[in-house]
Amino acid sequence: MNANGKCKIGVLGSGDVGRVLAAGLRARGHEVCLGSRDPRSEKLQTWQEDAGQGVLSGTFAEAAQFADVAILATLWSGTENAVQLAGPGHLAGKVVIDATNPLVVQEGKLPALALGHTDSGGEQVQRWLPGARVVKAFNSVGNAHMVNPSFAGGPPDMFIAGDDKAAKAQVAVLCAELGWQTVDAGGLEAARLLEPLCILWVTYGIRSGSWNHAFKLLRK
Numbered sequence: 001m002n003a004n005g006k007c008k009i010g011v012l013g014s015g016d017v018g019r020v021l022a023a024g025l026r027a028r029g030h031e032v033c034l035g036s037r038d039p040r041s042e043k044l045q046t047w048q049e050d051a052g053q054g055v056l057s058g059t060f061a062e063a064a065q066f067a068d069v070a071i072l073a074t075l076w077s078g079t080e081n082a083v084q085l086a087g088p089g090h091l092a093g094k095v096v097i098d099a100t101n102p103l104v105v106q107e108g109k110l111p112a113l114a115l116g117h118t119d120s121g122g123e124q125v126q127r128w129l130p131g132a133r134v135v136k137a138f139n140s141v142g143n144a145h146m147v148n149p150s151f152a153g154g155p156p157d158m159f160i161a162g163d164d165k166a167a168k169a170q171v172a173v174l175c176a177e178l179g180w181q182t183v184d185a186g187g188l189e190a191a192r193l194l195e196p197l198c199i200l201w202v203t204y205g206i207r208s209g210s211w212n213h214a215f216k217l218l219r220k
Helices: 016-026 042-051 060-066 076-086 121-128 165-177 188-208
Strands: 008-012 031-035 055-058 069-072 095-098 133-136 157-162 181-184
Touching: 008 016, 008 060, 008 076, 016 031, 016 042, 016 055, 031 042, 031 060, 042 055, 055 060, 060 076, 069 076, 069 165, 076 121, 095 121, 095 165, 121 133, 121 188, 133 165, 133 188, 157 165, 157 188, 165 181
Parallel strands: 008 031, 008 069, 031 055, 069 095, 095 133, 157 181
Antiparallel strands: 133 157
16 A cells, blocks of 8 residues: 555456446555456457556566455456456455455346355355455455445445454555445455345345345444
């Protein structure tokens, strides 16, 4: 982190979630490297040109090495491979924001969790990255509302979970820059509670035909 409170963000995953968060954080003054399995793809090069100066692209390993803070933004089916390609050693000691959801999608059925009750995707990511400081965040809302969320009922809340208090504080600052209030759900074990919120978010979207919703904790 530099004197202005800005840091180097390495985003692992070049899908919609990764691109949205990368662009949002770059617009707030952070340096960003978007990691991909194919960083020289025409689609990614076009996106990089549109995103402007200060946004780099590279392999997962290059993005991990670049990062002060990393964001894991992959489909669950490719998450373990992405972590191995990034190199766990490159992320040792660093904050890793786990924005993934351990979803199993079968045709004709609602999405389900591959892990739950006694484990979570967040905890699995921590096992894959034993030296990193993993914080679960950005898993309970669609990418269209991850930056500057605006709803009639007021700003929504981003629920986060992690075992390292300093890491969670840093993630809360990044969330605030993107327009979010945060709710600290506790240790990383609380990802067992946050990941089902994705299922609720998706189920409501399917039943309502709208994807413009988010969660808020009401306090008195």
